[in-house]
Amino acid sequence: MRLETRHWIFAGLFLLIGVTLVSGIKLDLPVSPDTQRMYDLIEKLPDGSVLLVSFDHEASSLPEIQPIARALLRHGFEHKLRLVGLALMAEGTAIGYRLMCETAEEFDAEYGTDYVFLGFRPQYIAAILSMGESIKATFPEDYLGRPYDSLALMRPLGNYSDVAGVLSIADGSFTTHWMEYGGRYKLKVLAGVTAAMVTTYDPYLASGQMQAMVSGLRGAAEYETLIDRIGGGARGMLAQTSAHLYVILLVILGNVSYFLKRRRAN
């Protein structure tokens, strides 16, 4: 097989990411105002406040989404918030449940009192609207089939007026639905999203329809700095930085070669 330019590019990227991932270099990241805003908002919530955490993502974006979710969950549990997990995408269900259980274990949080995982409901718009009227009617049982009223945390919760807000962990446009349909019930929306979705949500953040947003691996790494718990965000950030610089180098090389060829042709 004859090796073409693209094969060398692929090999270069593979090697670069591999080397940076094992290098273990620590990055000293400055915290952006967006990430700081999320941190401050969670800090301001009184102890025992109930926060819905919606895992609205697929498995494919897990390397980017998981560090964001884990950092936010850690802050939530550390700050003694009571977290109610759910998923509007089927794939987010198992991931969300595992993430919540693992993070809760770090803080000795008790299932049913400090956190609950409600599971998945099909048709996200109907689910969001229905929870606005009654969370119990939408989720009569939790993910493991326990009745709603048997869970101490859930018993006093009627609808959105009993929760501090929703934290949507999303890799697509699901957070928009929380704002559009949850907004009717004055539900406060926070978001942890992939970097690719930042520009989609910028107008909502600027208009105040979204309260705060942590985005991409950089956001996760910044949040880990804030809560002083280094995790997947900082590690991934190193690989992402090297890949970004590699892409920039390729763009420059591609353009230099393009202009040289054009000059020769003229």
Add this chain to the structure above:
Amino acid sequence: MDRKIAVVICFAFGLVMFAQYFSAHPLARSVNQTIADYWQIIFAFALIVGVVGFLNNNFQQVRKGQDRPFRLLSLAGFVIMPVLAMIWGIKTGTPFLWVFENVQVPMQSTVFALLAFFVASASYRGFRARSVPAAILLSAALIILVSRSFATGPLSDWLPGVAEWIRNNPSMAARRAILIGIGLGSLTTSLRVILGIERTWLGGGK
């Protein structure tokens, strides 16, 4: 006649949902809850249609001998996952979650990660400053790319500010224009459907 019934039902539900949105009356809330419940039930039935379609398509292809190993693997996954969930449950540490975490998640992440290689290759071969607009786009993309990375030294002083300006001004202006366009388009289409002017959803042209 059957089409007229569908149009009348659509009009009635459109009107009811529109009216209840502006009311906090218990009756309006109850109507909203009931319709949301039915909506979820109807959607669950739509999933059955998808499942039947998946099975039908795969069995047909297996019979024809087309991509047989892949089709059989898909069907095996379709059977195995519910069986694992029914026998051992879906808690952490169960075979269901193990298969999900160790088969589905890595496979999907791998396919998604391949994008990085295509982007790297495309950035060398396709991202060219052929014209002034292309050069502006290229510069903005590079600034945003560096701003999402870890930049040190003099870059870290001015780069975040420039990237923030791009996000908050040209990028947000374009995004808002698109959102307003989508909003107006959705409103128009909804009105056309509710009033029975738009009937293509009934499966015919007229």
